[in-house]
Amino acid sequence: MLGYLQKVGRALMVPVATLPAAAILMGVGYWIDPDSWGAGNALAALLIKSGSAIIDHMAVLFAIGVAYGMSKDKDGAAALTGFVGFLVVTTLCSPAAVAMIQKIPVEQVPAAFGKIENQFVGIMVGILSAEMYNRFSHVELPKALSFFSGRRLVPILVSFLMIVVAFILMYVWPVIFGGLVSFGEHIQKLGSVGAGIYAFFNRLLIPVGLHHALNSVFWFDVAGINDIPKFLGGAQSIANGSGIPGITGRYQAGFFPIMMFGLPGAALAIYHCARPENRVKVGSIMLAAAFAAFFTGITEPLEFSFMFVAPVLYVIHAVLTGISVFIAASMQWIAGFGFSAGLVDMVLSSRNPLAVHWWMLIPQGLVFFVLYYVVFRFTIRKFNLLTPGRELAAGDETDGYDVNVDHSDNGESQTESLARRYIGAVGGSENLTAIDACITRLRLNVKDSAQVNEGVAKRLGASGVIRLNKQSVQIIVGTQAESIASAMKAVLTKGPVAAAASAAAAPVPAATAQPQAVMNSGTQVVATLLAPVSGEVVALENVPDEAFASKAVGEGLAIKPTGSTVVAPAAGTVVKIFSTNHAFCLETENGVEIVVHMGLDTVALEGKGFTRLIEEGATVTAGQPVLEMDLAFLNASARSMISPVVVSNSDDFAGLTLLAGGSVVAGVTPLYEVKN
Known part of the structure; x- marks a missing residue:
């Protein structure tokens, strides 16, 4: 799971890289025209609107970026698929569409659907679109429909999938959103402690976009708190009794030390922990993101840079944010914001009579700068977290070769x-x-x-x-x-092809993959594989073939055959039978991809000793014969008849539980379970 989250995190760096520029544009615009936010200055309006064009559409950028970044060949068609999927989901879950589908007035549509265009939906759509692209982008349709084959097929399939997703969200999303609003109404009764708890969950919910529900309780008039409007009311709020110095603004004040100082400290730690060859690139990203956080209070460029690749850091960040807000609320060091907790809003709020001892947030911030730097740097190095710049060169262009070039x-x-x-x-x-x-x-x-x-x-x-x-x-x-x-x-046949890079430019050591134990964790069995051939079980790491022994092909077991009939280890579709009939690939209805490879280097026999009993594309039941072998000939001719039975996409599942040892019977003895 952690590996998959890191993959998502790396994919997110594509859209996240656009956010610092947007944040800086908006910050400069607000600085030029702090009172009317562009209404009184054309240049400020130009900058603010340019930046908000990106920030306001962050969710769709995430859908496109994740779909592209997680696609197997980084093709533009995958990005288009993510965009199409996002449009379908958000359109079907818009208030007007929900009202039409559920036959209710728009006024009765739950408020949750007004927040459907959020980061969680964007990331979810991106992941689903990438998975669909990776699975179906090579599908060839019959000749009459060949125009829609391959990459053109995927957006169509994703459109139908997103109808199902939207239908589920219509019933699940309001429950989650409403639950968070109710939760917020309860913790607001806890005073300063409640402010700290709110801030902790405010950060923790950002990855799924549900912080809006919680913010609405504390910042606006859902439960009577209305912290931001009351603070911005200043003297008028004090006069009408709705604003209380030292109290109003406590759900905002503690964010200033985090956004202006704490997160820049984290950015410095990430920069110092990056590999030397990556520091220039990481430094430019971190500097822009840290400046955006300090100046404008826009933190997404920084937070999304480590949120998924190092979730433990994000939890630490949420805890420290809660502590900061608790301290500021307890000490009644108050400042507020109209946009976010950056330098611009701190300077503006300093003129507000409800801003009590606001300057104390600066020394508090300096303490949190040091705290973030020390804690982040220690945690990154102690647990070898793959924060930006620490990952190996996957996706890097330093080898002078762009894998995304499509001919x-x-x-x-x-x-x-x-x-x-x-x-x-x-x-x-x-x-x-x-x-x-x-x-x-x-x-x-x-x-x-x-x-x-x-x-x-x-x-x-x-x-x-x-x-x-x-x-x-x-x-x-x-x-x-x-x-x-x-x-x-x-x-x-078309001509010479250039090398990606010389050995001197990008040396690669010889493969030294070590055998890894098959994981036995998991909560749900998605497939139980039977022995495809009678024989003796051999541990995969003992197979005399490095590709199988290192588990580069996938997790599983091997069998030294004593029987001559090879059967399907599970029900599914035979998606591939090699032309020499020595191996086949079976896919179950749950997406488990099983490779049955009879013997080692048996491809060199050019089909001798093997007889195909079914054709590629056939649907089979567990135990149905697939191949017949001349075992005497094969034992005499093959390098080895030890036969691996592996799950080629084992990384997509929680793990495998081994069930067999010793002798097994084809179509009868369970080999292992695949769990999710």
Whole structure:
């Protein structure tokens, strides 16, 4: 789960990178015209509106950015899919649409739907769109519908999926939103302690966009608190008795030390913890984000930079925010804001008679600057958190090669474009001497395996690179291996392909993947796999093949066959049978992708010893025969008949629980459970 969140966090850096510029534009605009926010100054209006065009549409930027960033090939079609999905969900869940669908007046639509365009919905849509793109972007439709094949199919499928998502949100969203409003009404009775609790949850709910519900209770007139309007009323609020010096503004004051000082301290810690080669890039992002937080109080550029890649830091940030607001409320150090808790609003609020001892928030902020810096730096280094700049070079362009370049507009198919980039990753056509494939891997002969750029290969979607020797390399790409290999051969007929980078520019050490224990955690069994062949169980790490033993292909077990019939280990669809009939891939209805690979290097036998009993695309039941083997011939001819049975997308699930050991019977003995 943490690995998946880090993947989401890295994808979020695409849209987050646009936020500091927007925050600075708005901050300068508010500084020029602090009283009327652009109404009295054309330049201020231009800057504020330019910045708000980005900030106000943060949710849709997240949908687009996450869909693009989490797509396997970083294609623009994935970004379009995220945009389409967001439009469908937010349109169907808008107050007018909800009123029409549920046959009620607009006035009776829950207030929650007025806040449906939030970060949570954007991120959720982005994730779902990316998953749909990764699964269906290579689907080929019948010839009559071929125009809608591949990438064009995905937005259509996502549109239908988002109808279901919107229907669920129509009933779930108001309950969650209303529950938070009720929660806020209760904790406001706790005084300064309640202010601290509110601030803690205010930060904690930002990732899912539900902080608006809580803010409405404390900042506006949902439960009678109305903290912001009362504070902005100043002398008038004091005169009519609604504003109380030292009390009014306590749900705002403690945010100033955090936004102006604490988060910039965190930014400095993240910068100092970045790898030396990444500090220039990280420094520019952190400097802009820290300035935005200090000057305007816009913190999303900073918070979203570590929120998902290091969730523990975000929880620490929420706790420290709660403490800061509690201290300011207890000591009655009060300042308020009309926009956010930055320098602009602090200066403006200093003239407000309800701002009591507001200057004490500055020394409090200096303390929190040090506190944030020390705590963040210690935590990042102690737990080796992958904050910006600490991750390995995935997604970096320092190797001089852009994996996002798509050559499909030159008449190449998407697969050929991907194949061209894989050729570049292995050192270009000059380094490549032979191309072959197995069911999940490219088997390549090269002049010098040191020229293979593992980082680029993994950015293209490979799960592992195995260097067998100086001239032989295997790249684990999943069940697309055969089609990619064919496309690589086709691309080479068109002319030479340049290398991604020289070995000197981007050296990559030999693969040293260590066997990892199969996880046994999980809460729900999504599939139970039966033995596909009778024989003796062999632990995956003992398989004499580095790709399987290192679990680069996936988690699972292996079997040394004693029987000759190979059956389906679970019910599902046979999505791939290799042309030499030595391996097949099965996908269950729950999305578990199972690779059954009979023997090692049996692809070299060119189909001898194997008989196919069903065709690719067939729907099978657990235990249904798929292959028949001439076991005597295979035992005499194959390098080894130890046969891996792995889940190629095991990273998508909580783990596998091993059930078998010793002898197993085909179609009868459970091998392992896949849990979610």
